[in-house]
Amino acid sequence: MGAFFTQFYAWNYAGGLLLTFALLLLFSLQKRIVRSWELKATDTFLLIPPVICALFFMDINARFGGLAAVLIAMGLAWGVSCFAKRWLRYAAALLLVPVIYGSTGGGLIVYTSLLVVHELLRDGRNSCFLTVLLLLSLVFPLYVRQYLIPLSWNDTWFGTAFYQGNNSPVLIWYILFSPALSSLLAIWGSRMTAKSKYADRISALLACCIIGGSGVLICSKRDQSEEMLYTLDHLFKKREWKEIVRIASEHPYRNPVFVSYVNLALLNQGELPDQMMSFSQRANINEFWTSSYLPMFLTGETYYYLDMYDGARAYLYMANTQSPSGQSPYMFQRLAELEIIRGNSKSGMKYIHALKQTLRYRNWAKEMEQAVLSGKYPEHLRIPMAQYKENDSFLAKEMLYNVACKHREDPENPKVRDFLLAKYILANDYKGFIHCIANLPHGTGRPFPRSYQEFLLMYAYMLRDNTLIDKWNIPQDIVTDFYRYLQINQSGQTPEVIKKQLSGNFRQSYWFYVQYTNEF
Secondary structure: OHHHHHHHHHHOOHHHHHHHHHHHHHHHHHHHHHHHOOOOOOHHHHOHHHHHHHHHOOOOOOOHHHHHHHHHHHHHHHHHHOOOOHHHHHHHHHHHHHHHHHHHOOHHHHHHHHHHHHHHHOOOOOHHHHHHHHHHHHHHHHHHHHHHOOOOOOOOOOOOOOOOOOOOOHHHHHHHOOHHHHHHHHHHHHHHHHOOOOHHHHHHHHHHHHHHHHHHHHHHOOOHHHHHHHHHHHHHHOOOHHHHHHHHHHOOOOOHHHHHHHHHHHHHHOOHHHHHHHOOOOOOOOOOOOOOHHHHHHHHHHHHHOOOHHHHHHHHHHHHHHOHHHOOHHHHHHHHHHHHHOOOHHHHHHHHHHHOOOOOOHHHHHHHHHHHHHOOOOHHHOOOOOOOOOOOOOOOOOHHHHHHHHHHHOOOOHHHHHHHHHHHHHOOOHHHHHHHHOOOOHHHHEOOOHHHHHHHHHHHHHHOOOHHHHHOOOOHHHHHHHHHHHHHHOOOOOHHHHHHHHHHHHOOOHHHHHHOHHHO
16 A cells, blocks of 8 residues: 555645545544444544554554554454344354455454454353454464465555554554554543533543644654655655755755755756855765665666766666565656666566556656657657667776766766766865866866865865966965965864854855864
8 A cells, every 4th residue: 555655756745634534434433333332432532542543653664554454454343243143243253354364464453352342342242252253363363374374464465554663562552552442441531521510621621632732742753854855855856956956955954865865956957066065065975875765766866867877777776676665666767768778678668567557657658658669769868879888897886986987988978077076076086186177178168166166275285386276267265265264273262163163154165074074
């Protein structure tokens, strides 16, 4: 279920609506189950189980499939309790045990607990039925896992039925979030206040506490930084570069993944040299080697926008294997494009056929299929085979080396040049930077960006060669700023005072980056 909804990332706000609808359905089933138990409880107290479930699923590791499993278990338990004939109710209850376990996994615990409570609250309860039901619910899963298939409580058709907390045993989670137990608590609370003349006021106060407390908890659990990354990822896939830069400027965040998104946006706008030092940078920005999905994705996308298609394919293929369910529609789309660019249309068709089964990417897949069959590709995929060459010198963990090789092959590519010079600056590689710009009059055919001039001025200072200042046409105002920077550094004040003064005036300079790399 979760894998299905990942293709609708643009509709991320629908997740809240889906959860709300599911909780309303849970509340409705809760009332029906209580009625089948022939017990009376106020609606306010019956709000407790859905609210507990809502707070439980606020955890980032809890999946919507778990709520679906609970609803299915509750629905079938209520259906069984509606049979008037006792033998029919018992037979249906036992026959549904394999169905519940196979479809919901841990939902079997909810189903069994509801039926047990239902039988205990009825007159003339059948101890034999309870014994058989409990034994079957315990033995059947163990038998299936031992002798048939290793089907765990979580690996089921409808996804994770329950989330195992990092510091709590599984059984505690099962008991704490069991609708049967929470129903009994709600009924008990209702009965305790039923005889009081203030029952209505207590009920209204409880409702306000539930609503207000839930709102406070939701706000307290919000992670603005994490939401910012989700926002940038969404805008990145829509190629809204200006919006990414605007948001990043208004809400700066010292995080390598965050700045990697920003750098790609600046690169595609041709503004990386001018604005890169306005954001927190690191030498390994846009270069990750890890088993995590997002860093691998960003590295692959960096290679893609640098027209380095072999590296892009390698990283994006690995990122796809680390994505939820290992079948990301966006990754399939990108991999299909890469295979076509590399001249492997047949390999690209396998991704296109897969995307034809989705809703959001279906039209794109049909258009691309027709393009492959007719040989009339979109503009960005038209790379003649004579121009495309496999990069045999590609090294997996050496982005700087790979981009330098690409620059030698395609020295007129502005994106490759700008990105390579940025990497040289962040790596403090003066010789590489000088060699890269040696054959470029005035660097890039335009006045040097300030970041380049600050970098070259630092190199001239290290060599104690002032003639380089005139050679590289470094403006006098930048030279003056540099000597002010040195003057503050050599003022003899405490390191904390010096750092504060430098941060106020030179926070976005290369010089500050060199001196305070870990805090830039």
